[in-house]
Every structure is written in structure tokens, then in C-alpha cells.
Amino acid sequence: MRIFISSVRKGLEEERDALGGLIRALGHTPVQFEDFSAQTTPSREACLAALESADVCLFLLGPSYGHVFPETGQSATHDEWVAAQTAGKPRLVYRKLGVTFEDDQQNFARIVQAYATGVFRDSFHDTAELMTKVVRKVKELESGPSPLSFTPLTQPASLRWSLDDARDGASASVPLLEVHVLPVGFAGYSARELEQFGTSLVDRIRRTGAVKNDVALTPSSSQAHAAVSIPASRPRAWDAPQPGELVEVRLHKTGQISLRATLPRDGLGSILDHDALPQQITDLLRFTGALDLIQHEPIVVAIGVSNPRLTQIDRFDPHQSRTRAELGGYMRSFTLQTEPDESTNLAALDTGAGEVAGILSRALIKQHPAAT
Known part of the structure; x- marks a missing residue:
């Protein structure tokens, strides 16, 4: 699987640096902006293009909302959330505990957490806890059932x-x-x-x-x-x-x-x-x-x-x-x-x-x- 990692780096530096190696160790491919080579495509467009190639999107919610793009009025992570949702990508969301969220990030977190299904949500205190939870969830995804139920x-x-x-x-x-x-x-x-x-x-x-x-x-x-x-x-x-x-x-x-x-x-x-x-x-x-x-x-x-x-x-x-x-x-x-x-x-x-x-x-x- 190609797993796209979406988050603001500020406040989540250690977690982002650890996730790439973990995903590779599990036999999958991490997709994150730190690995992008120099290119003429603007970074926002490059990230959205990379997201399209991913099988799963992993979102980390930390204290910072990030830079707001004038063309959308949203941060890169927010844009990526909408793109992943529109494309029907499976999404894993992990919220960092013990930190103070900016107002815009708190509002974004409410949007993410309000979505009733199709999204796995969890929280973590530190990098070690996050890694343990990501391993467990990726293993589940490797042989997961249909997300639908009918009545x-x-x-x-x-x-x-x-x-x-x-x-x-x-x-x-x-x-x-x-x-x-x-x-x-x-x-x-x-x-x-x-x-x-x-x-x-x-x-x-x-x-x-x-x-x-x-x-x-x-x-x-x-x-x-x-x-x-x-x-x-x-x-x-x-x-x-x-x-x-x-x-x-x-x-x-x-x-x-x-x-x-x-x-x-x-x-x-x-x-x-x-x-x-x-x-x-x-x-x-x-x-x-x-x-x-x-x-x-x-x-x-x-x-x-x-x-x-x-x-x-x-x-x-x-x-x-x-x-x-x-x-x-x-x-x-x-x-x-x-x-x-x-x-x-x-x-x-x-x-x-x-x-x-x-x-x-x-x-x-x-x-x-x-x-x-």
C-alpha cells in the first residue's frame, strides 16, 4: 500500500520523521512531502497529486493549522482532507493529546471528528504510542472487510x-x-x-x-x-x-x-x-x-x-x-x-x-x- 501522510510539520516533527521508516518496515510505501524531490510544481499541487496515487491517507492533528492558501481559504492538510474524502480514500486520523490547538485547527478537528463513518479516528500522547497504534491499524487494513452494512x-x-x-x-x-x-x-x-x-x-x-x-x-x-x-x-x-x-x-x-x-x-x-x-x-x-x-x-x-x-x-x-x-x-x-x-x-x-x-x-x- 501507498500511505499518504498529511499534517503540518510544526509540532509534529518527531512523529512525521518516525512514520516513514515504520511504514517501510511494514512493507508499504510512505508518501510525504519531505521525500519529494525538487520540482517545478507548487508544493500544494504536488501534495494533492501524490495523494491521488495513495491507497490510504494518514492524518495527524497537532496544535498548528498551517498556512492558509488564498485560493481555497484552507490549509494544505485541510485541502488534502477534502481531496481524500472526495476520492473515497480510506483515512486514518490521529489527534495529539496534551497540546493546545489553534482556533482554526480546533475547528478543522471538529470537521474531521464529526464525519460519522469511513474514517478511523484515534489519539496519542507521544511518538511511541502513535507508532504502536499505526502498526495495529495497518495490519487490519491489509485484510479489512467491506465498510458497508445494509438493513x-x-x-x-x-x-x-x-x-x-x-x-x-x-x-x-x-x-x-x-x-x-x-x-x-x-x-x-x-x-x-x-x-x-x-x-x-x-x-x-x-x-x-x-x-x-x-x-x-x-x-x-x-x-x-x-x-x-x-x-x-x-x-x-x-x-x-x-x-x-x-x-x-x-x-x-x-x-x-x-x-x-x-x-x-x-x-x-x-x-x-x-x-x-x-x-x-x-x-x-x-x-x-x-x-x-x-x-x-x-x-x-x-x-x-x-x-x-x-x-x-x-x-x-x-x-x-x-x-x-x-x-x-x-x-x-x-x-x-x-x-x-x-x-x-x-x-x-x-x-x-x-x-x-x-x-x-x-x-x-x-x-x-x-x-x-
Whole structure:
């Protein structure tokens, strides 16, 4: 395993110096900025790139928050936390005891410790105690079970679907993938709370890194939800292959989060790809987790596709458009929509996202007439 070590060095010098050798002794590869060679890439970008290559991220929380980058308003460790969360990386968090945290670091620690699942958290007093705990946890990771748990629903989930929402002009002609996540038994938001979360929704989306800073985001709201629309990028040519893109994030008063995204497409239409669809759903589930809005569990997850008659089951090639395809012609209308019959835990928005996405995508594609 490649284990990324994330922390401010100040106040954790001894621990950082010891971890690299320990991880190597366990037969794994440490990834930390002290080992980076001189390079032209800015250190923050280099760290985030290195994090992408890691299998596990180990976070040390010490007294200092670290330098705040003006482009994100966060420290490097905070940025790395968001990146690891968005990517669904397993995260180990160890908080140092007996030291006084800066105010910003205390706030960051609250964010980390509030995350309900998908994260292992512990504390330590000194380097020797930390080393003992890291050894034990790495050994567990080498043969760990699935982080997911499932429970049958005793009654249908009250999901809000927008498959037939005519308010969005794009939905009239372009099939859209919908991903819905609802916390079961959650009391919902008051009007005041919904307004507050709606105000912060744009910033939360930006912090995930899923949308570039130069992309204009358009917020809107009603008594029932707060939403942010994201413009789809323009294709290079009318028939150029286009990967699926997130086009809307909606937070409902009930606590449900709904995402809408285009499907991969080319000049011959939108594609349900057996490989691309589960990966897209995985990314959307991890994005939902990175928004840090749903912290109540269990949850239910459901997906659907609007205007399914305009979709084909096929392979998507991001480099070349298809030259032929089975274009609709279905004699009857049909729906593509999964109805959840069980709940799961918050790992579905993190380390278990890929497993959930595989289950949902297979169930959805089976409903398509072309699959029979």
C-alpha cells in the first residue's frame, strides 16, 4: 500500500520523521512531502497529486493549522482532507493529546471528528504510542472487510424525484442521470437552517474541487429546497465525445441531496456504459460525501435517468465518437429508476461508494429494453 501522510510539520516533527521508516518496515510505501524531490510544481499541487496515487491517507492533528492558501481559504492538510474524502480514500486520523490547538485547527478537528463513518479516528500522547497504534491499524487494513452494512427498509423511502421536472429546459432533450441520497429518520431542516445551508452550498461545491473556479455557479431556492446549477461545458464539435458532467446539486428540506448529471454522449446520443456508469455514480456519491451535509445515518441511495428512450446501452470512447448505434425505436415508454428496499451506512458516500455504485448501475441497466 501507498500511505499518504498529511499534517503540518510544526509540532509534529518527531512523529512525521518516525512514520516513514515504520511504514517501510511494514512493507508499504510512505508518501510525504519531505521525500519529494525538487520540482517545478507548487508544493500544494504536488501534495494533492501524490495523494491521488495513495491507497490510504494518514492524518495527524497537532496544535498548528498551517498556512492558509488564498485560493481555497484552507490549509494544505485541510485541502488534502477534502481531496481524500472526495476520492473515497480510506483515512486514518490521529489527534495529539496534551497540546493546545489553534482556533482554526480546533475547528478543522471538529470537521474531521464529526464525519460519522469511513474514517478511523484515534489519539496519542507521544511518538511511541502513535507508532504502536499505526502498526495495529495497518495490519487490519491489509485484510479489512467491506465498510458497508445494509438493513431492509420497513417502509418505502419518501424520495423526491425530478425525472419529469420540466423547469429545466435541458431535461426536455438531454437524458440526465439522477442520484438521490436521503437520511432515514432525519427530522429535516427548518426554514432558517435550509437558508443557511443554501447560502453555503456554492462554497461547499467549490471546496470539493469537482468544479473549476472559473465555472459560474447559479444558486436558487424555494421553500422546499436550495439548488445550484452548473453549466455543462461546450463540446469541441457537435459529434465530439463528452463525458458525463454534474449539472445540478439540490438540497431538500427533508435532508435529501439530489444530483443531476449528463450521461457520457457523442454525436449519436447518450450512452449507458457498463463501465462508465458505475464510475460516474461512484464519483457522484463521493462528491455528496465531500459536501459534508449528510451526517445522519442510515441512508438510502437511488438513481434514475430522465428521457430514457433517448439512451443506448453501448461503450463510451472518450477519444472517438461512434459511427453507428441502435437509436431508440422502442414501441412503449419505460422508466429507468431504482426503488430502494434497504438502507446502508455513510460509507456509501466514501470508501463503499464503488460497491454501491456497482449494485445500482447493474439494477438500472437491467431495466432498459435493450438489455433483454
